[in-house]
Amino acid sequence: MKDVLVYANSLSAWTPAMIWAAQIASTLRGGLTGVYVCPSPAVGYAAPYGGIDIAASLIASIRKVEEEAYAVHAQFERRAAEYGVRSAQWQVAEGHVPQILQHLGNWHDLLVIDRGNEAPWTAPWEVGNLVLTTRMPTLVVPPGAPQRQSLDCVAIAWNGSPEALRALHAARGLLAQARRIVVLRGTRGDPYSEIGWRPVFSLETYLARQAFSVELIDIESADGDIGATLLDAAAQHDADLLVMGAYGRSRFSEWAFGGATHHILHHSAIPVMMRR
Known part of the structure; x- marks a missing residue:
């Protein structure tokens, strides 16, 4: 980077x-x-x-x-x-x-x-x-973000999607500067649920290969509002930056029904690194 x-x-x-x-x-x-x-x-x-x-x-x-x-x-x-x-x-x-x-x-x-x-x-x-x-x-x-950049803690929103993987891959330079990395793991789809499944990505293996020491934390949204759940979890761990995939569903679906990207773009109080 x-x-x-x-x-x-x-x-x-x-x-x-x-x-x-x-x-x-x-x-x-x-x-x-x-x-x-x-x-x-x-x-x-x-x-x-x-x-x-x-x-x-x-x-x-x-x-x-x-x-x-x-x-x-x-x-x-x-x-x-x-x-x-x-x-x-x-x-x-x-x-x-x-x-x-x-x-x-x-x-x-x-x-x-x-x-x-x-x-x-x-x-x-x-x-x-x-x-x-x-x-x-x-x-x-976001407005009101600290003028002095701090990467004491970086949170990664992880659900196994291609967008999340691209965001993680792109953020390696910033992750290398972080004192602490927290992976917020949500529900993942079954890679074997379709005929002709793709190769399985191992998050743990990838992070170890990058020499990143991380904390893996499972999160679950009881009401389906994963965006609010992610922001609450990031705040709980005092994250200075959130890394996430953007628009895992269609843009229209996010606009019409809400979604993690939609919610976080409107409400995040910390900088967010996104990748489509």
Whole structure:
């Protein structure tokens, strides 16, 4: 995990996601890329009455924002260096945020984004869209997260799903920094229940091979609200970070009926690393 990407939704201040991204890049001795995405005049614009004048004004406004965004690069690199980042760069793009981040994800290992309710693309449902679209390991930092990154305890949500396995695999760099790792094991499906079953993954063998010392804790949700159960268990063990697979069911199913990803995106008080 050497190339960390952070989506900057503000030009005036460093958000919790930017702070966490810089500390992770510094801890892992990797590089940090910050990106600010300007809206494209071609996205979502339909010319009303007097459309030519309004379009010209809109384009001029966007160009001003772009100039302001480019001017931030020295400040971003200087602030990243204060956190110990050895290599930092600032990118400015124009277009649709999910597509821009998906493109940058081709050469980055981790995306870090804020979760809030005010800035663009930080509402829980928009964050979920970014996780799905980019298909990157994504660290979601909630409002009020501690400014100083702490990995005294990392909790892993484990149910044997491909999403959980991909999240675990992607998080190895962060897990190696943790003083304590707690695996919260939920109900697992029977790998032999279908014809032509897949090779069985041994969690214990994999963790031992990575030289991770972990605590295995079985959890069960009596009312079926696994998201709340996971957050309660993580809080009980004073976890600073939760690692989990995202959208084990369809996105529509999560939206319509609720689910672990849906609940955690709305309610987690600690950063969550997700992987689809």
